[in-house]
Amino acid sequence: MTPEQRAARVGEAMFAADAASREFMKMELVSCTPGRAVMRMTVREEQLNGHRICHGGFIFTLADSTFAFACNSHNKVAVAAGCTIEFLKPGQLGDVLTCEGVEQVLQGRHGIYDMKVTNQRGEVVAMFRGKSAQIQGTVFPEEA
Numbered sequence: 318m319t320p321e322q323r324a325a326r327v328g329e330a331m332f333a334a335d336a337a338s339r340e341f342m343k344m345e346l347v348s349c350t351p352g353r354a355v356m357r358m359t360v361r362e363e364q365l366n367g368h369r370i371c372h373g374g375f376i377f378t379l380a381d382s383t384f385a386f387a388c389n390s391h392n393k394v395a396v397a398a399g400c401t402i403e404f405l406k407p408g409q410l411g412d413v414l415t416c417e418g419v420e421q422v423l424q425g426r427h428g429i430y431d432m433k434v435t436n437q438r439g440e441v442v443a444m445f446r447g448k449s450a451q452i453q454g455t456v457f458p459e460e461a
Contacts (some may be wrong), residue, residue: 320392320396321350321351321366321461323351323391323392324351324352324380324383324390324391325349325350325392326354326392326456326457327342327389327390327391327392327452327456328346328348328349328354328386328390328423330456330457331349331389332336332346337378338356338378342358342375342378342379342382343361343419344356344357344379344382345357345358346360346386347392347415349386350426351391351411351420352383352387352419352420352423352433353387353390353417353418353419353420354383354386354390354417354418355415355416355417355418356379356382356383356385356415356416357413357414358375358413358417359412359413360381360408360410360411360412360413360414360442363408364366364408365410368378368407369410370407370409371407371408371409373404375408376403376404376408376414376434376442376443377402377439379414379416379434380402380418380434380443380445381393381397381400381445381447383416383417383418384400384430384432384447385395387418387419387430387432388428388449389390389445389456390420391423392405392450392455392457393451393454393455394453394454395428395450395452395455396449396452397447397448397449397450398427398446398448398449398451399447399448400445400447401445401446401448402443402444402445402446402460403409403443403444403445404441404442404443405443405444406436406441406442408436409436412436413436414435414442415434416433416434416445417432417433418430419432424460426450426451427448427449427450428448428449428451429448429449430447430448430449431437431446432444432445432446432447433442443450446449
């Protein structure tokens with residue numbers, strides 16, 4: 318199995334099991350490749366805060382979900398060990414937010430990943446940096 322096939326299979330398996338991203342948040346997994354993932358969601362009425370802009374927690378969730386797919390793309394179970402987010406522009410009702418996550422470094426069990434959330438005009442809405450830690454297990458079983 319090639320790294321690309323492995324990552325695609327990880328994406329399919331995780332997305333099928335991820336009711337929070339798929340059903341509640343209505344996210345779309347655009348792609349999952351080695352060390353990289355892209356997800357998208359449209360800002361809905363129920364995601365607006367008291368200022369009538371997208372609640373930061375929903376933007377965070379989009380970035381965090383993308384991070385999960387990127388850091389698990391090698392079929393080694395990885396969890397978040399920490400992260401930061403910078404909100405740069407508000408998300409508006411109807412905006413289509415796309416998050417691209419890219420592996421910056423993977424050494425031993427630890428990785429650093431950067432997520433960029435943009436709107437449909439290409440404007441950067443948020444930047445998220447996550448640190449992953451690999452734990453025991455795989456997303457799907459592989460023969461040795």
